Amino acid sequence: MALPAYAGWGERLWYYTFRFICGLIFLFLISPILIVLPLSFNAENYFSFTPGMLGLDPDAFSLRHYRDILTNGMANPDRLTGWWSDAWNNAQWIRSMRNSFFIGFFATVIATVLGTLAAVGLSRSEMPYKKKLMALLISPMIVPLVITGAGIFRGFSDGARLFNRFGAWMAEFGGLFAWIGQKLENFELVYTHLGVILSHAVLGTPFVIITVTATLVGFDQSLVRAAYGMGATPLRTFFKVQMPLILPGVISGALFAFITSFDEVVVVIAMASVEQRTIPRQMFSGIREQISPTILAVATILVVISIALLATLELIRRRGERLRGVTPT
Amino acid sequence: MTAIANNSAAGPVTIDGVLIDDAELKKRLDKAMFRSRFRAFLLVLPLLLFVFFSFILPIAYFLLQGIYDNSFSSKMPEVTRALKDWDGSSEPTEEMFAALATDLKVVKADKTIGKVATRVNREFPGSRSLFTSTGRSINSIEAPYKESLINKKKKWADIRVWQGMKTASRTWTPGYYAAAVDLKLNADGSIEQQAEKRRIHIKLFLRTLKISFLVTLFCVALGYPIAFLLATLPAKTSNLLLILVLLPFWTSILVRTTAWIAMLQSQGVINDLLVYFGITDDGSRYSLIYNQLGTLIAMTHILLPFMVLPLYSVMKGIPPSYMRAAKSLGASNWTAFWRVYAPQTIPGIGAGGILVFIVAIGYYITPALVGGQEGSMISNFIDSHMRQTLNWNLAAALGGVLLFVVLIFYWLYDRIVGIDNMKLG
Numbered sequence: 001m002a003l004p005a006y007a008g009w010g011e012r013l014w015y016y017t018f019r020f021i022c023g024l025i026f027l028f029l030i031s032p033i034l035i036v037l038p039l040s041f042n043a044e045n046y047f048s049f050t051p052g053m054l055g056l057d058p059d060a061f062s063l064r065h066y067r068d069i070l071t072n073g074m075a076n077p078d079r080l081t082g083w084w085s086d087a088w089n090n091a092q093w094i095r096s097m098r099n100s101f102f103i104g105f106f107a108t109v110i111a112t113v114l115g116t117l118a119a120v121g122l123s124r125s126e127m128p129y130k131k132k133l134m135a136l137l138i139s140p141m142i143v144p145l146v147i148t149g150a151g152i153f154r155g156f157s158d159g160a161r162l163f164n165r166f167g168a169w170m171a172e173f174g175g176l177f178a179w180i181g182q183k184l185e186n187f188e189l190v191y192t193h194l195g196v197i198l199s200h201a202v203l204g205t206p207f208v209i210i211t212v213t214a215t216l217v218g219f220d221q222s223l224v225r226a227a228y229g230m231g232a233t234p235l236r237t238f239f240k241v242q243m244p245l246i247l248p249g250v251i252s253g254a255l256f257a258f259i260t261s262f263d264e265v266v267v268v269i270a271m272a273s274v275e276q277r278t279i280p281r282q283m284f285s286g287i288r289e290q291i292s293p294t295i296l297a298v299a300t301i302l303v304v305i306s307i308a309l310l311a312t313l314e315l316i317r318r319r320g321e322r323l324r325g326v327t328p329t
Numbered sequence: 330m331t332a333i334a335n336n337s338a339a340g341p342v343t344i345d346g347v348l349i350d351d352a353e354l355k356k357r358l359d360k361a362m363f364r365s366r367f368r369a370f371l372l373v374l375p376l377l378l379f380v381f382f383s384f385i386l387p388i389a390y391f392l393l394q395g396i397y398d399n400s401f402s403s404k405m406p407e408v409t410r411a412l413k414d415w416d417g418s419s420e421p422t423e424e425m426f427a428a429l430a431t432d433l434k435v436v437k438a439d440k441t442i443g444k445v446a447t448r449v450n451r452e453f454p455g456s457r458s459l460f461t462s463t464g465r466s467i468n469s470i471e472a473p474y475k476e477s478l479i480n481k482k483k484k485w486a487d488i489r490v491w492q493g494m495k496t497a498s499r500t501w502t503p504g505y506y507a508a509a510v511d512l513k514l515n516a517d518g519s520i521e522q523q524a525e526k527r528r529i530h531i532k533l534f535l536r537t538l539k540i541s542f543l544v545t546l547f548c549v550a551l552g553y554p555i556a557f558l559l560a561t562l563p564a565k566t567s568n569l570l571l572i573l574v575l576l577p578f579w580t581s582i583l584v585r586t587t588a589w590i591a592m593l594q595s596q597g598v599i600n601d602l603l604v605y606f607g608i609t610d611d612g613s614r615y616s617l618i619y620n621q622l623g624t625l626i627a628m629t630h631i632l633l634p635f636m637v638l639p640l641y642s643v644m645k646g647i648p649p650s651y652m653r654a655a656k657s658l659g660a661s662n663w664t665a666f667w668r669v670y671a672p673q674t675i676p677g678i679g680a681g682g683i684l685v686f687i688v689a690i691g692y693y694i695t696p697a698l699v700g701g702q703e704g705s706m707i708s709n710f711i712d713s714h715m716r717q718t719l720n721w722n723l724a725a726a727l728g729g730v731l732l733f734v735v736l737i738f739y740w741l742y743d744r745i746v747g748i749d750n751m752k753l754g
Contacts, residue, residue, distance in 0.1 A: 035598055039591055127366070146711050154391045155383075205380065299584040
């Protein structure tokens with residue numbers, strides 16, 4: 001939309017006004033995220049810029065809030081021996097970071113495997129009730145999280161009771177049954193990692209379905225028939241023919257599923273105890289209880305992580321376009 | 330391999346050297362079709378089971394509590410039975426008091442009297458202490474029960490306690506859904522409007538709809554210009570600018586909410602700038618956060634990418650030659666845009682707008698953190714019922730109403746855009 005040479009002054013005025021407005025909107029989008037970065041280096045315990053920071057006084061900046069991330073909750077932050085293991089095991093933020101990655105990883109694996117399979121099935125032309133099934137499987141993305149959280153909390157806690165009762169019944173039989181029965185008797189989903197992983201996996205699947213289905217739209221089904229025709233088993237066809245072509249969709253779906261889990265807090269509030277606290281959960285209570293710049297330091301780290309994810313996604317997109325013979329833009 | 334030889338255009342066919350007629354062929358074809366449909370279904374089945382057991386079933390189970398409540402009837406079976414025949418307005422009989430004394434002894438012994446008291450208290454506020462204090466001396470109550478209970482606590486003669494118990498004794502009850510829309514279920518089964526000062530839910534639903542609608546409107550107003558700019562700029566520049574949309578999209582909601590606190594609070598960046606430029610003085614800083622305005626600003630920021638991305642993909646598909654053709658036919662810039670370009674972007678506005686609205690209406694985190702009292706939404710209220718007043722039944726009924734509204738818009742989205750056309754990024 002370059003300005004033509006013959007444009008009149010009115011057109012010129014509108015052209016620049018429009019760009020100015022767009023600039024302001026972009027500023028609105030990006031400024032809150034950028035503002036977090038310098039604020040996190042605040043030497044004071046404030047949530048706003050100090051006069052020293054505005055005057056670029058080096059003493060007004062410090063890494064104390066980053067140190068705080070590492071040491072907060074440690075048994076003995078001043079002792080040098082065993083410092084790292086102390087931080088790894090006891091520091092609050094490090095523990096929530098471990099939880100976030102642990103839960104995110106397994107939720108992503110479950111969501112990606114099940115979601116990809118379902119998307120492949122849903123993209124087949126012979127699939128019955130395609131639209132209805134799709135609407136059902138996408139619904140975790142649509143249902144308000146408070147309802148999902150409450151439902152999963154109630155359902156999982158009372159559902160586990162069923163397992164417990166079944167386990168108690170099974171334990172009567174002795175031998176291997178008794179062993180399994182005992183396990184089932186103590187089975188819990190609420191306030192366990194497994195429960196949070198399962199609920200996050202459900203929330204992540206719609207994204208995998210959407211991205212994988214999108215890559216399958218251009219997929220030539222005769223390739224599958226050709227592979228069958230040459231004697232390949234369905235499994236081999238899937239991994240050797242279909243998978244390489246839909247891989248970009250699978251990876252970006254997995255990234256979406258991961259970020260969904262990594263960012264999710266409502267279900268974690270409902271489902272998790274202190275043992276399963278994730279970063280967003282820790283931030284949530286941090287903002288509610290005592291707002292400190294440590295949260296901004298964590299936020300800065302998270303922004304860096306999302307930049308990394310975004311860059312990965314962009315690389316995948318370009319690779320996908322190159323493979324399909326489109327020149328990357 | 331199966332060898333098929335077609336002898337003539339529509340005649341009998343030989344398969345593996347066996348001649349078969351049309352009916353047989355049709356049967357075999359149907360069988361093959363069924364098998365392939367079944368195989369496709371098998372691929373979807375694992376996810377379907379997973380979503381059913383860890384999403385659909387739990388939510389249905391939770392929502393069931395909006396119409397099912399046995400907390401009174403299971404603990405107080407005798408009273409429930411006695412109240413069944415009571416018309417809800419005549420003087421309570423001796424049998425009813427006797428049943429009450431029997432049940433109270435049981436719930437006192439197994440320490441569930443508090444639950445029963447809470448349940449009746451919901452129907453008739455102020456009756457909790459009546460139960461707990463009577464429970465303390467229940468063993469001294471003897472026949473005739475009516476006289477002895479009323480002697481102990483005069484309030485037992487109050488017919489409203491009995492009406493409350495009758496309403497509470499319903500296992501399947503429309504009461505919670507009625508309460509969710511500011512109605513009241515009476516003991517005789519009639520439904521009337523809640524007292525003026527207790528009508529809070531409709532107001533809250535309307536506020537939630539208003540906030541969601543305004544957020545959607547702001548997203549269209551802010552998203553349209555930049556989507557237009559992105560779609561018309563050369564690809565190199567637009568891809569760079571797209572990062573400014575995608576980075577917020579990929580950044581944690583908590584981070585963005587925190588950032589808005591830093592921006593909007595009274596000692597925050599915006600107020601500092603306003604003071605610096607002399608627009609306001611230091612003493613009268615604006616309160617931009619912990620109110621409805623804070624919720625609106627932060628939610629618009631968080632949901633804007635959901636608007637821009639579908640709009641952008643629709644606008645990119647509009648050939649620029651249309652606008653040029655309109656102009657060459659004598660249309661002014663405005664006419665060309667308004668009559669030719671804008672109508673083609675309506676699917677994008679629909680897709681983005683409904684998506685933003687659906688996500689906004691169930692929003693929880695941002696209103697909870699920056700909304701304060703007047704900026705909170707229905708989700709926050711549902712949550713506080715589960716966490717603070719522990720009224721899961723009312724929470725389920727409110728959730729049911731919210732889910733119903735969301736599903737209407739989901740259906741609308743499917744009709745207008747099509748769920749299989751949903752795109753991300």
